[in-house]
Amino acid sequence: MGNKQFEKIRRPENIKLPYMLDFYPLEDEKNTRISKFFENLKEDRFTSTKCKACGKLLWPPRIVCSSCLSDNLEWVDLGVEGELYAFSEMRGGAPLGFAQDLPFCIGLVKIGGLLISARIDNARYEDLKIGEKVKLKIVELEDGRIFYRFQRID
Amino acid sequence: MRKVAIVGGGGTKCGKRDANWRELVQEAGKTMFDNIDNLSPKDVEALLVGAAQPERFTFQVHVAPMVAEHLGITPRKVIATTELMCASGQAAIRYAWACVASGMADVAVAFGVEKMFMPDMSEAQTNMTCVLDREWDGVNAMSAPPFFAMTAQRHMHEFGTTKEQMALVSVKNHHYSTMNPLAQFQKEVTVEKVLQSPMVAPPLNLFDCSGITDGAAGVVLVPAEHAKRYTDTPMHIIGSGQVSIGNAINNLASIAEWVPLRMAVKEACTTAKITLKDIDIAELHDCFTISEILEYEAFGWCEKGEGGKFIEEGEPYVGGKIAVNPRGGLLGSGHPLGATAILQTLDIFQQFRGEVPKGRYVSGAKTAVAHNLSGAANVHSLIIYSRD
Numbered sequence: 194m195g196n197k198q199f200e201k202i203r204r205p206e207n208i209k210l211p212y213m214l215d216f217y218p219l220e221d222e223k224n225t226r227i228s229k230f231f232e233n234l235k236e237d238r239f240t241s242t243k244c245k246a247c248g249k250l251l252w253p254p255r256i257v258c259s260s261c262l263s264d265n266l267e268w269v270d271l272g273v274e275g276e277l278y279a280f281s282e283m284r285g286g287a288p289l290g291f292a293q294d295l296p297f298c299i300g301l302v303k304i305g306g307l308l309i310s311a312r313i314d315n316a317r318y319e320d321l322k323i324g325e326k327v328k329l330k331i332v333e334l335e336d337g338r339i340f341y342r343f344q345r346i347d
Numbered sequence: 348m349r350k351v352a353i354v355g356g357g358g359t360k361c362g363k364r365d366a367n368w369r370e371l372v373q374e375a376g377k378t379m380f381d382n383i384d385n386l387s388p389k390d391v392e393a394l395l396v397g398a399a400q401p402e403r404f405t406f407q408v409h410v411a412p413m414v415a416e417h418l419g420i421t422p423r424k425v426i427a428t429t430e431l432m433c434a435s436g437q438a439a440i441r442y443a444w445a446c447v448a449s450g451m452a453d454v455a456v457a458f459g460v461e462k463m464f465m466p467d468m469s470e471a472q473t474n475m476t477c478v479l480d481r482e483w484d485g486v487n488a489m490s491a492p493p494f495f496a497m498t499a500q501r502h503m504h505e506f507g508t509t510k511e512q513m514a515l516v517s518v519k520n521h522h523y524s525t526m527n528p529l530a531q532f533q534k535e536v537t538v539e540k541v542l543q544s545p546m547v548a549p550p551l552n553l554f555d556c557s558g559i560t561d562g563a564a565g566v567v568l569v570p571a572e573h574a575k576r577y578t579d580t581p582m583h584i585i586g587s588g589q590v591s592i593g594n595a596i597n598n599l600a601s602i603a604e605w606v607p608l609r610m611a612v613k614e615a616c617t618t619a620k621i622t623l624k625d626i627d628i629a630e631l632h633d634c635f636t637i638s639e640i641l642e643y644e645a646f647g648w649c650e651k652g653e654g655g656k657f658i659e660e661g662e663p664y665v666g667g668k669i670a671v672n673p674r675g676g677l678l679g680s681g682h683p684l685g686a687t688a689i690l691q692t693l694d695i696f697q698q699f700r701g702e703v704p705k706g707r708y709v710s711g712a713k714t715a716v717a718h719n720l721s722g723a724a725n726v727h728s729l730i731i732y733s734r735d
Contacts, residue, residue: 214473216476216477216481216482216485216486217482217486218482218483218486252483252595252597252598253480253482253483253595253597278501278602279497279498279500279501279504279602280497280500281492281493281496281497281500281548281549281550281551282493282548282549283488283492283493283548284545284546284547284548284549285545285547286468286472286490286492286547287469287472287488288469288472288473288475288476288485288488288490289469289470289472289473290473291488292469297488299487299488299489299493300497301497301596301602307597308596308597308599309483309596309597310479310483310484310487310489310596311487312487312488318549323500323504340486342487
């Protein structure tokens with residue numbers, strides 16, 4: 194290259210994290226027809242949809258029953274306490290936006306007849322046991338979107 | 348339906364490559380065509396390209412025409428990219444097989460490529476976190492390592508499987524990959540080394556996990572009655588099974604027992620008109636050590652819960668009950684998502700022709716199975732290959 198000079202062009206060092214890369218769903222009624230889940234969650238209610246035609250409890254919440262294709266669904270409460278079925282801990286290799294939380298636990302929680310994945314707060318891997326009770330925790334993003342986690346009961 | 352033969356192919360060295368996506372394509376494509384007599388790129392009528400996430404890893408879509416352009420292929424029958432995450436390459440083979448079997452094309456290429464090393468690896472980790480349900484599982488950082496960690500935890504909890512038994516899978520597959528020049532990892536590991544490697548997601552250590560890998564490969568499929576134009580020793584597709592049940596964690600068929608794989612194995616053996624005893628080589632999807640243990644069980648080589656004991660007794664080695672992953676598996680050879688199934692197939696082709704080193708050669712092998720799982724092990728894809 195020697196002493197050659199080129200016109201400098203700019204590559205921004207920081208850009209706003211695009212919505213599709215932050216993992217969290219777009220929650221309001223303009224973006225999804227299951228916004229009720231998030232409205233319920235704001236009221237400390239952990240809910241999902243159940244098919245009124247065949248009785249199948251669905252997760253994640255849906256607008257059509259994946260078992261019988263009925264669209265006659267109702268919101269049901271799943272409770273706020275669950276049981277830890279399995280768990281691990283992220284020690285590294287976190288996706289963009291999650292690195293600041295390392296290390297953190299994630300697990301499979303049995304709740305209301307479902308088996309769902311969730312972050313498990315208030316614990317390190319060594320503290321947790323299969324079968325342990327965990328309770329619902331609600332977290333809020335800076336833009337007002339909310340999401341559920343579970344936490345260890347002390 | 349016509350009987351379909353694979354007449355050859357080629358692949359790149361896998362690993363962290365000083366080459367970009369399109370250079371991997373060119374390298375593998377040239378090797379593939381150089382390896383096959385009497386075949387020109389212009390003869391290819393169908394091109395299927397297995398690529399799991401080129402839009403994220405390379406920021407490029409419409410990749411099948413990119414491959415075609417770089418290799419001088421001008422398909423006149425079928426061209427498409429196939430995506431089934433870790434089984435994307437097998438999806439390409441299955442479509443290419445269908446094209447040839449149906450009579451739609453006389454020469455089909457099943458290609459696979461993935462460039463996974465990125466300047467910022469947290470971007471690569473992000474890509475791997477949208478495989479399960481992004482909004483309901485990915486959001487919890489649920490990617491492959493924690494999911495398979497929990498699979499291992501449940502298997503240990505329910506059946507008493509040990510970390511030492513899991514480590515033995517890594518020891519075996521790294522042993523075979525030292526004899527595979529295309530493999531990412533060329534060094535032996537010991538149980539101690541596996542257990543002392545950094546903890547990724549407990550109970551999984553680094554050497555319980557397959558690597559991030561760059562690689563590409565392609566194979567050529569033709570009607571069996573045309574095979575002798577290209578080679579004296581083709582291999583044939585004689586059966587397959589593919590089962591997909593759910594995607595999100597809640598909708599899994601099972602955690603510590605892979606029911607969909609059991610179903611796919613039954614389908615594959617039935618369509619191939621073989622029994623488990625006929626299989627001489629098994630190229631299985633050992634993305635994690637625990638995966639291979641569950642696979643011994645789901646195939647039926649051992650009882651449910653006894654996969655750990657099966658490796659402890661040396662049964663999945665060459666010369667044991669069944670030679671599992673004599674290529675070195677994903678643990679030893681690397682896992683360039685879209686290319687993985689093509690590389691498995693290529694190695695079986697070379698096994699049948701006696702072109703692999705003695706230490707991992709399965710003498711007299713006539714029948715082989717290639718398996719890939721994808722997602723949270725709720726999708727299993729199998730092809731049965733025969734020398735005859």
